[in-house]
Amino acid sequence: FKFFEMEDGTRAVQEIMNWKALKKSWKNHKFSPSDTIPFALIDETPFYPGYKKTTRTKDDFSGFISDFVRENFDSDIANHLGLKSGKKRVYVQFTIDKSGHITNVRSRAPHKKLAEEAIRVISSLPQMEPGKVNGKAVAVKYTLPISLNVE
Template sequence: METKKSPKANLENYSKLFVQLGLVLALLIVYVGIEYKTFEREIDDLGVLNMGEEVEEDIPITERIEQIKPPPPPPPAPEVIEVVEDEKEVEETMLESTETDENEVVEVEEIVEVVEAEEVAEDVPFAIIEDAPIFPGCKGSKAELKACLQKSIEKHVGRKFNTSLAGDLGLDPGKKKVYVVFKIDKSGNIVDVRARGPHARLEKEGISVVNSLPKMIPGKQRGRPVGVKYTLPITLLVE
């Protein structure tokens, strides 16, 4: 059996009334707090505080007395005072002027010009040599002689080098390079030949081919014969 609540007992119906009552009560509390008055309390007389007069004391001023030492007595005077006459002659130093007269003839020693000999390196790289070595049969200007030397060396090596040697050594396919470094000395001979490559037999072949180059006219630097360093790259194609 369900219980039924009376509609009058439901408080939700009076919620607005409760809100209004609460608001009125809050306003009343605020009003009373503002209108509340307080009064100052009277404090009984604590009596008269009697401060005694300050007693002033006279402090005597003291002075520091320093003892003054008497000065030392003067030295005793000599019994006899001798007067010595200054008879020594003083030599005067005469300063002569270093200035010369315009009309005076000044002798000047002969000036000898010393020409220092310019040092020239014994070995000069081929890239900076002034006068490149001359390959037999080359003619023309300095630039033409230099270009002719390079072409002649490359032609000689290409004709003499055994290109089939690279394929017989079992090297991997591709381009292989052998660098040969040598010097054309002051007499035009090929000396100090060295090589670096992928195989010792290729290096030996490169040295042998370069040593077979003909004698050349030596290069010059500042008009003097010098050794010329040359680097020759040899490219081989291995199939």
């Protein structure tokens, strides 16, 4: 486990996992159709055919999501909420289901309005080709940190 201080002075804990060992053991795992697979463990990432990159790497998928958020997130909201100036983070977690739809969108942010904006943007992502494990479509869980500078 790794402990770190949050901006508000609280402490958080992060479980450190050996992803390579977990992924190796995952290859032989028999998962049920209802399982949601962490992004780090999938063989093929979800893919949006309209994106400028035509490969299915994890970096390309992350780039697509980041570009989409950058183009659609109204970061000006942060400057009108009475937050202290400086860097702020919004975390958004969502699932790309087996048919490529965005579901289960949740967000954590220093202000409710920022969380709502993150949910709005992620919920508007287009339908994609789903991620795959062992050649089968699976639901994929993805977490995205969004950094904002408050002036």
